[in-house]
Amino acid sequence: MYQYDQHDQAMVDARVAEFRGQVARRLSGELTEDQFKPLRLKNGLYLQLHAYMLRVAVPYGTLNSAQMRVLGDIADKYDRGYGHFTTRQNIQYNWIKLADAPDILADLAKVQLHAIQTSGNCIRNTTADHFAGAAADEVADPRPYAELLRQWSTFHPEFDYLPRKFKVAIIASETDRAAMRLHDIGIQIVKNEAGEIGCKFFAGGGMGRTPMIAPCIAEFVPALQMISFLEAALRVYNRHGRRDNKYKARIKILVHEIGVAEYSRQVQEEFAHILTLGLEPPPAELERIKGMFADPGLESGLSDDLDRSDPDFALWVDQNVHTHKQAGYAIVTISLKPVGGIPGDATAYQIRLMADLARDYSLDELRVSHAQNIVLPHVKKADLYRVWQALDAAGLATPNLDLITDIIACPGLDYCALANARSLPLAQKITDRFADIGRQRELGELKLKISGCINACGHHHAGHIGILGVDRKGVENYQLLLGGAESADTSLGTITGPGFSEDGVVDAIEKVTDVYLARREGAERFLDTYRRIGMAPFKEAIYG
Amino acid sequence: MSEKIKIITGNDLRTGDVIWWTGEGWSRHVDNAVAVTHDADAIIARENAKQVVTDTHVIDAVAADGAVRPAHIKDRIRALGPTVRLDLSLKPADPQAGSWVI
Numbered sequence: 001m002y003q004y005d006q007h008d009q010a011m012v013d014a015r016v017a018e019f020r021g022q023v024a025r026r027l028s029g030e031l032t033e034d035q036f037k038p039l040r041l042k043n044g045l046y047l048q049l050h051a052y053m054l055r056v057a058v059p060y061g062t063l064n065s066a067q068m069r070v071l072g073d074i075a076d077k078y079d080r081g082y083g084h085f086t087t088r089q090n091i092q093y094n095w096i097k098l099a100d101a102p103d104i105l106a107d108l109a110k111v112q113l114h115a116i117q118t119s120g121n122c123i124r125n126t127t128a129d130h131f132a133g134a135a136a137d138e139v140a141d142p143r144p145y146a147e148l149l150r151q152w153s154t155f156h157p158e159f160d161y162l163p164r165k166f167k168v169a170i171i172a173s174e175t176d177r178a179a180m181r182l183h184d185i186g187i188q189i190v191k192n193e194a195g196e197i198g199c200k201f202f203a204g205g206g207m208g209r210t211p212m213i214a215p216c217i218a219e220f221v222p223a224l225q226m227i228s229f230l231e232a233a234l235r236v237y238n239r240h241g242r243r244d245n246k247y248k249a250r251i252k253i254l255v256h257e258i259g260v261a262e263y264s265r266q267v268q269e270e271f272a273h274i275l276t277l278g279l280e281p282p283p284a285e286l287e288r289i290k291g292m293f294a295d296p297g298l299e300s301g302l303s304d305d306l307d308r309s310d311p312d313f314a315l316w317v318d319q320n321v322h323t324h325k326q327a328g329y330a331i332v333t334i335s336l337k338p339v340g341g342i343p344g345d346a347t348a349y350q351i352r353l354m355a356d357l358a359r360d361y362s363l364d365e366l367r368v369s370h371a372q373n374i375v376l377p378h379v380k381k382a383d384l385y386r387v388w389q390a391l392d393a394a395g396l397a398t399p400n401l402d403l404i405t406d407i408i409a410c411p412g413l414d415y416c417a418l419a420n421a422r423s424l425p426l427a428q429k430i431t432d433r434f435a436d437i438g439r440q441r442e443l444g445e446l447k448l449k450i451s452g453c454i455n456a457c458g459h460h461h462a463g464h465i466g467i468l469g470v471d472r473k474g475v476e477n478y479q480l481l482l483g484g485a486e487s488a489d490t491s492l493g494t495i496t497g498p499g500f501s502e503d504g505v506v507d508a509i510e511k512v513t514d515v516y517l518a519r520r521e522g523a524e525r526f527l528d529t530y531r532r533i534g535m536a537p538f539k540e541a542i543y544g
Numbered sequence: 545m546s547e548k549i550k551i552i553t554g555n556d557l558r559t560g561d562v563i564w565w566t567g568e569g570w571s572r573h574v575d576n577a578v579a580v581t582h583d584a585d586a587i588i589a590r591e592n593a594k595q596v597v598t599d600t601h602v603i604d605a606v607a608a609d610g611a612v613r614p615a616h617i618k619d620r621i622r623a624l625g626p627t628v629r630l631d632l633s634l635k636p637a638d639p640q641a642g643s644w645v646i
Contacts (some may be wrong), residue, residue, distance in 0.1 A: 027558065029595035047599055049622055051560035080632060095632075097559050342628055413618060414626040422621075424628045474616055476646075 001064055001365065002147045002292045004112045011154070012109045015116060019043050020102035027099060044115025045101050049417045052096040055118040056108060060128035060146035060170070061089035061368045065359035067111045068366050072351030078104050083351060084415075085336060085344040087408055087459055088167075089127050089368040090118060094415055116154060121162045123153035123234070129171045129178050130369040133293060134377040136325040139191045142172040144290040145199075145226060148281060152227050159234050163241030164249040166234070167206075179370060179486035181205045181214045182462060184251045185233060190220065197223045203233055203263065204255030207456035211492050212252040217264040225271075228280045232270035236263065296363040296378060302328020306381050313388050315437070316399040321384065324377075330384060332362070332376040333369065334391060335398040335406060339435045342424050343409040344372035353394050361387050370459075371408055373401070403440040404448055404513070405431040408459050412452030412469060413476070419452035421469025421476035422502075426450055429506050434513075443513055446526045449484075462486035464527045465512060466493040467505060478505040482512065482538055483530045494535060497543055511541040546608035549579035552587060553619070554600035562622050563597065564612075570597060572634060574623040577605065577612045613644055620645045 004012070019039070026036040040046075044055040056071070063071075071091055075083045078100045079093040086092055096104065108114055117124055126146045133141045149168060153159065159166070169180040172189035180186035186202035198220040205214025221229045240258070242248040255263045304327055308314040322331040334354060337343050346354070354374055358366045361383045367375035379387055391397040400406045407430060410416065412423030427450055434440055449463030453470075460466035466481035477499040484493030500508055513526070515538050520529045530538070551574075552565035563570040564577035565587060571577070580587060580602065588600045604615035614620045624642045625633035635641035 032595075033557075033592075033598045047555060047560065049618070050562055050625060051555070094626075095560075099558055413621055414628050417618075419618075422627065424626075428628065471617075476617065 001062060001296070002059075002143075002289060008112070008151075009109075012112070012114050012116070015043070015114065016102060016105045016109050019105060023098060023102050038120075040101075041119040042116070043101070043105065044118035045096065045098075046119065047417070048094065049413070049415055051094065052098055052101070053415070054093045054096045054101065054104060054115060055086070056091050056093075056113060056115050057118050057125040058089050058091060058113075058368050059150050060126055060132070060143050061130050061370075062128075062132075062143060063358075063366045063368065064364050065355040065366070067113055068355035068358060069352055070107055070111045070113070072348040072355065074104055074107060075348035075351060077107075082345055082347045084342075084411065085346065085368050085372050085374070087370050087372060087410070087457060088125060089130070089370055090125060091368070092411075094411075121164050121166075122160050123156065123162075123166045123168065126150055126153070127167070127169045127178055127183070127370060129173060129176075130367040130375050131177055131322065131331055131377065132172065132367075133296070133365075134324050134329075134331050135173055135175075136323055137175055138172040138189075138325075140172050140189050140197055141290075141293050142170045142187075142189050144286060144293050145187070145189060145223065146170050147289050147293075148227065148286055149230070152230070152281065159238065162234070162238055163243045164246070164251075166237075166251070168230075174488060176487045176490070177369075179459065179462060179490075181490045182207055182211075182459075182486060183214065185230065186214050187226070189223070192220055199223060199226045199229065201229060201233070203267075204252040204260070206250055206252045207459060207461050208250070209247065209454040209456075210250075210252065211456065211461040212256065213490050213492065214252075215255070215260045217260060217267060224283055224286065225275065225280060228274045229267070229271050231274050231279065232267045235270050235274075236266045296365060298326045298329060298363070298378060299380075300326070302326075302380060302382070304328055304381055306384065310385070312392075312399075313385055316388055316397055317384065319399040319403070319441070320401045326378075328381055330379050330381050332379045332384070332387060333401050334374040334376065334396050335400055336373050336396075337400060337406050337431070338395055338398045339405060339431045340428050341431070343407050343427050346374075350394055350396055353390065354396070357387055357390060371406065373406070399437060400440060402445045402447060404434050404443055404446040404465075405440055406447070407431065408447075408449040408463070410450070410452050410458035412450070412458075416452060416457075418455060419469070420454075420471035421452050421478065423450040423452040423458055423467075423469060426467065426469070426478065426502055426505065429502065430509060433506050433510060443516070444525055446513075447485075448509075459486065460484070461492045462490070463493060464525075464530070465509060470499065472499070476502060478502065480505055480508055480512075480542070482535060483527065485527055496535065496539055508542045512538050515541045546606050547579075548615075549605050549607050549612075550581070550584065550602050551577040551605045551612060551614075552580055552584060552600060552602055553577070553614075553622070554591075554597040557596050557598045564623075565591070574612050574614065575610070579607065611644075617646065
């Protein structure tokens with residue numbers, strides 16, 4: 001994993017000291033709220049529905065055990081004993097006191113974490129494949145490139161006041177586990193015929209009120225020119241992005257309005273110019289970073305044998321454990337989606353337990369997935385049973401990865417000042433309805449995503465089944481969407497028709513799954529069947 | 545008998561707690577909120593100047609049987625706390641504490 005050098009640490013420490021002064025001036029009345037608000041937002045501190053909310057960046061979703069432990073400690077020491085892992089691979093605390101915020105940032109800085117650029121119209125925390133460095137299908141570990149991007153984008157003066165927020169995702173596999181094409185910029189690390197590493201660039205994706213799938217704007221940019229190309233892409237957006245209308249200010253609108261060909265032409269023109277300036281970080285810097293992500297200590301010659309005699313353990317292995325690139329190891333996904341639970345929430349105790357398991361069994365590494373789960377990327381198969389037992393005892397061994405109860409949900413109207421409807425109670429009702437694990441497995445892969453407003457933090461556009469909560473004259477109402485996907489076959493869901501009450505949408509989902517079970521052929525997933533038979537049979541079942 | 549009223553809400557600057565204007569100060573309990581009329585802007589200006597509250601604004605509410613209930617669901621949830629974590633509400637021991645929210 002990356003370790004801060006003196007410059008990284010000095011920057012973060014200076015920011016903590018600066019914010020401490022700003023908070024003191026606000027509390028003394030020297031700063032008004034109008035003056036202070038942009039300063040606190042620059043440090044991830046929002047004023048939400050009930051209290052201040054602090055959003056902490058988890059760079060490209062990677063944590064070590066010491067960092068994870070501090071995240072648990074913060075939940076206990078400064079919040080109400082829990083945190084919420086988000087679809088941006090970050091963690092949010094919902095009950096922060098303003099006077100405590102500088103101390104929290106200081107605690108984070110001690111383990112090389114921060115809340116910088118988790119708000120505002122700047123380049124936000126870069127997200128990445130949560131299996132990076134462990135997946136057998138990646139052409140390279142994308143995290144060194146993500147780290148280079150983090151360093152380049154942090155406090156970048158030219159891109160600190162973009163027309164709107166800007167999100168970058170990076171992967172290095174054909175299998176997209178990061179919803180890469182639903183970001184402002186998506187980068188896929190690829191290898192060309194000559195065996196050289198480069199970047200395939202996508203631009204103009206996003207969800208929100210105008211969902212769009214990012215088109216490719218460059219098939220292959222040499223890896224050592226990645227930053228220059230990004231600089232060009234951002235510069236064209238910064239030049240032409242709509243600042244007159246918040247709802248048309250994202251890059252997706254620009255790419256759509258001027259067309260991908262014209263946007264790409266301008267980016268290439270700017271890219272050629274930037275290359276003449278020599279702004280690219282020196283190759284030695286990328287090599288230095290890569291060195292920190294090299295083999296984390298994987299042993300060779302380990303056995304792949306596994307004792308599956310405990311049926312509950314075997315079930316969990318089948319559902320939540322993935323193949324590792326190294327024989328004898330496995331990738332473990334810890335579901336934060338227990339039946340009746342709140343998607344993405346973990347108690348301080350659970351967070352610290354996961355930290356301990358990472359230290360003892362996963363070469364000190366964890367990942368936060370955009371699906372609001374936690375990954376232990378390097379677990380010896382010989383240790384899997386012990387890990388499962390520890391997780392099970394802490395309520396963390398739900399064997400439901402990618403099943404209908406592995407729901408992505410935004411905080412919704414229970415916490416969010418922007419939301420129009422609650423997401424979390426609905427998620428709880430759906431998991432209660434489909435609690436039987438046999439039934440879930442019969443339905444197979446079924447990604448259900450809930451957003452409490454059109455901003456789509458719950459990725460409803462990309463759900464095989466998506467739900468959007470809306471406010472209908474002061475009453476919560478839920479629109480149902482079918483057919484979205486976020487992987488290599490990214491697609492956007494289609495609204496079924498009129499919306500439902502909270503209970504009504506749960507019933508509608510059950511009818512949808514009944515149609516799927518009745519009409520599927522062979523090993524079709526829900527999504528496959530939907531794409532083959534279309535919306536009509538589902539609509540008939542729901543409204544007929 | 546119920547009466548449509550307007551009340552003032554905001555957040556405690558230091559803690560972030562949701563608070564309600566009582567006529568004399570601020571309370572965390574919405575039932576202590578009082579109706580305001582043409583004096584709302586003046587109250588908000590005066591209280592903001594003290595730099596102890598933030599995000600102050602007027603909302604619609606209904607007063608009935610000694611209780612004050614915000615008119616909109618978002619404000620009712622603000623008054624109670626997350627409906628999925630009633631243990632974190634102002635009356636965690638009362639299972640009926642949130643019966644009026646939804």
